[in-house]
Amino acid sequence: MQTQTLERMESNVRTYSRSFPVVFTKAQGARLTDENGREYIDFLAGAGTLNYGHNNPHLKKAMVDYLATDGVVHGLDMWTSAKREYFEALEQLILKPRNLDYKIQLPGPTGTNAVEAAIRLARKVKNRHNIVTFTNGFHGVTMGALATTGNRKFRENTGGIPMTGASFVPYDGYMGEATNTLDYFEKLLGDKSGGLDLPAAVIVETVQGEGGINVSGLEWLKRLESICHAHDILLIVDDIQAGCGRTGKFFSFEHAGIVPDMVTNSKSLSGFGLPFSHVLMRPELDQWQPGQYNGTFRGFNLAMITAAAAIKQYWSDDALEKDVQRKGKIIEERFQKLAAMLTEAGMPASERGRGMMRGIDVQTGDVADKITGKAFEHGLIIETSGHDGEVVKCLCPLTISDEDLQQGLDILEASVKAVTGKQAAATA
Amino acid sequence: MQTQTLERMESNVRTYSRSFPVVFTKAQGARLTDENGREYIDFLAGAGTLNYGHNNPHLKKAMVDYLATDGVVHGLDMWTSAKREYFEALEQLILKPRNLDYKIQLPGPTGTNAVEAAIRLARKVKNRHNIVTFTNGFHGVTMGALATTGNRKFRENTGGIPMTGASFVPYDGYMGEATNTLDYFEKLLGDKSGGLDLPAAVIVETVQGEGGINVSGLEWLKRLESICHAHDILLIVDDIQAGCGRTGKFFSFEHAGIVPDMVTNSKSLSGFGLPFSHVLMRPELDQWQPGQYNGTFRGFNLAMITAAAAIKQYWSDDALEKDVQRKGKIIEERFQKLAAMLTEAGMPASERGRGMMRGIDVQTGDVADKITGKAFEHGLIIETSGHDGEVVKCLCPLTISDEDLQQGLDILEASVKAVTGKQAAATA
């Protein structure tokens, strides 16, 4: 494979080409193929971007058909037939059946753009600067979103400039099982000298993806919603990674029965890997002045075409939901088994997740890297997350075939065995 | 046209659908078609995103061919054949012929992502927080970029939170012809109590697009480069709107013969209206640690396919450059004529621009809106820019046919006549 130009010209910031140092040429469903023709099962799937698989034929057809008619590809935020199609699909098949009444903002096409727009609107509406976010939260790396993202890797080495306008509160479970972290949050809110400036909004992931597949309890989420209501704080669910069916519902917060004031989606929203995001907001919060937030690629029409097609294809009935729950169960059981295997081998591990957003916490990035490294050797692409990269994270396409799923899990099991064996050998 | 769903569901932040309240269904070259089949000449062209026209057939073919092979659409920042193709085209046809030695970072796919990445890297490299930017500069609306953007519309109503880490300096010409604004900048740099924290970088547009087609002098740019070198400050040219041939050269800074330390491109970089951006940096500045800046849609493969195709199609020789200069001249002359017409009618106006980035400053947003409103009635889509929207701005495709260009200019002239006539009548 010719990689010299790539190595020479691409910034050192590159990362996945270090873990998977091959050139990929083809992608279909849950499989990637490299230039040498080798196939890999893809449990990474664009870090949650390819819930419907690579080059999903339904979505590709919709896009190619649209292109064939010279449909508008780029029109800033003009009205197009593509936009109308997207809005109608979203309204009819997603919002109405869930009794959700939201208006839609199309900010720049990435998750961080959506987060920036949401927190800026929250600040405007409440006329307060502070945003409460949670330990291990990840909401993007542009400066406004970064203030709500916990990772030092992104926050440091910035000439010292501090991230402003956000306060961190411990996520569910952060202080151990004995402590409900919302007790602390509620105390801070009621404390006039606790140092917490009354926030405009709370931003939360129901399952923290980058943070290490940390799953918040449904009661915890309900109470968080109540606290927000009691203190006149907006609740923003950042559903960029956990949304679009990943946890078994279109919106991950449906499990808890809560209704956020705003929702951010991106990643799998277009369904085809096209850059796209939206912010949903309760209508009374839509206090934007025309043009008060902009961006060249807001409302990318091709993405709206595939997004509408994805909604129609997968969210007209509950087939996908049920399938995600079924496959999630399969992954859960295998992961529990692998965790037990690791624990027995002296490498304490545990499984966690919701739906098809699942991970094995192996406690150190070192062990996790060994497992995922082995997996790649065996033809499985899977990444780690968590503050030390200590969680082996599965985000395979929701539409993965049972065969590919099994094969991927088998490779992972083989990799775990290789690592525990090696470890056993090493400590012998 | 069915617009109820669009009106009901889209946030009030929408803007172009207010100026152009129709639903567009088709776009080809320099023409847009609405749902009723009416055609419009497009002098807006994605605000600089469609330099090669809507649905450029060369680029569309490249993209459709790639899709047909199930090429990788989304792969985070993995290596793909698409990325390699893009890097090779950029290196061989753009960088090498211009004696430029840059490494490439693919941040999130929008301009603001590129700006955030560039200024963050500058801060890291120089270990200083401050970024110098210019009056009327526009570099994006995420919080880091927004600090370098002058518009109050975006900076206010944010709960009071101040934009931090940037200092404004007057752009070329801001203080009138008698004053070289770099005298002031240089004085501030040398003044230990002038209040200007030594910046990590200066970020500048060679022609300010959103700011009102403000054109910096070539000597001014050269001196700016010298000042940066003398004070150990990085020079970032934000070429998001003025780049990709708009001014008659691929990079707008080529006219001045300067070599920026970093360059940001986006908008027309993909050539097809696909979200895409890159940061170019001198190799020694590439001090990123792996993964220190990320984003789900960094390195959008479809965009790299069209970007490579655009480079090959339009930058293998100097035909486009020459054509841009020729057409730019045509626009310039017509705009001068229109400006004279307006001035004679008691509405003082002047023409300015470089290459095919041109505007007529009519001094008030009110007059400009009347002209562009009239133009839309007559079938021309054209927008305004400047701090008060006082500049009628032409960003038509570089590849526009002479017929479409003439027709668009004719419509604009008719619109100006209508406005001056109306004005004459009103003042009679």
Next chain:
Amino acid sequence: MQTQTLERMESNVRTYSRSFPVVFTKAQGARLTDENGREYIDFLAGAGTLNYGHNNPHLKKAMVDYLATDGVVHGLDMWTSAKREYFEALEQLILKPRNLDYKIQLPGPTGTNAVEAAIRLARKVKNRHNIVTFTNGFHGVTMGALATTGNRKFRENTGGIPMTGASFVPYDGYMGEATNTLDYFEKLLGDKSGGLDLPAAVIVETVQGEGGINVSGLEWLKRLESICHAHDILLIVDDIQAGCGRTGKFFSFEHAGIVPDMVTNSKSLSGFGLPFSHVLMRPELDQWQPGQYNGTFRGFNLAMITAAAAIKQYWSDDALEKDVQRKGKIIEERFQKLAAMLTEAGMPASERGRGMMRGIDVQTGDVADKITGKAFEHGLIIETSGHDGEVVKCLCPLTISDEDLQQGLDILEASVKAVTGKQAAATA
């Protein structure tokens, strides 16, 4: 009493003249006298500024003698005999006997100046922006210190501008007895995505005065010191209110046997109510460049004269220490009794404190205000603290006579009885 001019001309920000709306003309020891000749026992004593009583004759004599020789009153930070005298007294009688090796910085003469200087130096030395502070901490209201102060009253209504560069962590006991808040702090420090930027320093009060006489445990303080050492974080003890003997030792941290990297003192440092402060720092931290921090009133000579006299008078032996412990015990017992009385009357209350820094937490500002209001009627000046003003706080002079102390406590008891009676009546 003539108060019209005062009322008309003084800003609404005035506060104590609302609680005690009389004009004071004379002050001696623990007694204040108003213009009508009425005497009051003073349990407020300058909020910790008058540990040696009003117009302490030893200190007054030293000051008047110095003035009689035309000693230098104001000399910026020039060397004077007064400064030398202060340094010698501090070194010989305070630092050496405690095995403390500190250098002295004389910033502006108030507590907030000292805090600003200390945290700025910490940032410089560690080249990090973040300062960890604690819930209910109070460190001053200038913008740098205010970032470390929890009170919303001061942090809000500032045009939205956020306080930057500080992170709050729960103080000892904040999360209930079951939770050691340092577990949380330590977890955050070790968590690369917990959202806590590695701090340059921790700033802590061993007993929070304004925060409500919250007393940190001695083991908690020791562990805090260990955590700071382990993570290369400076430990700053803000001893502005708790220092100068208030808790029974000259420095309040002596009880815990810790050695802070920096110490801030002010309030009772001059002993005579003169504005004065210093920052003590381990010699290797003295990385200031000459003149890098300044202020017109740094090193106020009269204050150094009285400060030296106070040290010589009260810290040459352990008589005062012992007396503070003895009187502290007296106050403690009476406060426990009062707390029990209140609790029995259906107004749950508890006593807390260390040395002669003591309070009764009556849970609501309303009850506390009734008690202190009654006390003033009866001739006792005493204030409240805590986030809701719910703690009746005693800071009487350390040198108060036993008679005055008893009389003050008697008045307080009468006031409590009046309030509980009224309350009983009200609920009957």
Next chain:
Amino acid sequence: MQTQTLERMESNVRTYSRSFPVVFTKAQGARLTDENGREYIDFLAGAGTLNYGHNNPHLKKAMVDYLATDGVVHGLDMWTSAKREYFEALEQLILKPRNLDYKIQLPGPTGTNAVEAAIRLARKVKNRHNIVTFTNGFHGVTMGALATTGNRKFRENTGGIPMTGASFVPYDGYMGEATNTLDYFEKLLGDKSGGLDLPAAVIVETVQGEGGINVSGLEWLKRLESICHAHDILLIVDDIQAGCGRTGKFFSFEHAGIVPDMVTNSKSLSGFGLPFSHVLMRPELDQWQPGQYNGTFRGFNLAMITAAAAIKQYWSDDALEKDVQRKGKIIEERFQKLAAMLTEAGMPASERGRGMMRGIDVQTGDVADKITGKAFEHGLIIETSGHDGEVVKCLCPLTISDEDLQQGLDILEASVKAVTGKQAAATA
């Protein structure tokens, strides 16, 4: 002289003891005496703090008398007879005769406290975060005030943390004689994308002391006031160094006939070198809530006693004003002569100032240091200011005797001669 303890124990931040490395023991009028009995003429005078000379007998008597009656020295912000006396003197002898209607806030006793209070109130009243300040302005070094202070020495080495909430605009004359810097300011205010957030207030020194005796024109000040009125911006005159008679009027802004919305005073306000400051504000701006700004040493009673005495002694008639003008003229003429002497010797220099706030700009800190170093050898204490320390600055007591003034000027002349002679020799 014994300096070991001083050298060993005092932080490296010390500065004046480097220029004047002796121990001062006595001070009277315009003379300081060191431990060896050597006398010095004092043209520094506490950097503007000792307008009435060291140990002014009138003020000392008032203070000693007050102490003799056990007057309240420290009472937080309680009402005292001292405060009433100060308010009455200020109202009757200063405000009323000048037709000024202000309320008084007593913040912490230093200049930076007053500036912090004033800008915080401005932000609250206008609900905007931005404060406009001027190049070379100095308003204190606590973080809020520091944002408005230009000196890099104070702004850098703070762990990278940027000063937020202030924007710098060029002071009168900063851009040369041809440019009125208010043209630029006015343009920025009217420019919706100029990058200047609409400020809550402008803070300005009519003569910049630390900045290098930069004197703003009276027309410039009037226009600044007009601009503020037109844009609903508060005008704060920081009269900390230039006030209290230094320029020939009690308030330096009286020359221009303007009425600031707020005024800050400190330095010579107590008249005796005691820490003291106030903020004056138009009554309708007094929107503080009780206790919303505090500080232990607000309203230092001894200072109010001397401040009232100073007002009565020196501002009951116009004798001091006239004397300041007379002596200012003497200094001006001698400084012009010295500047000419330097210029002739190849060291270009110029004189500037207003009243008795005067300097010689010798263009480099090196030359200025040589002159002031020589002066100290000859028995004159005088300092430099300006961004490079290039201005020899005279701030001798307003009450200096003609003999001392002449002697000081003679020493300065001898020093200049020594330096020009040395220079001549060196270049020969």
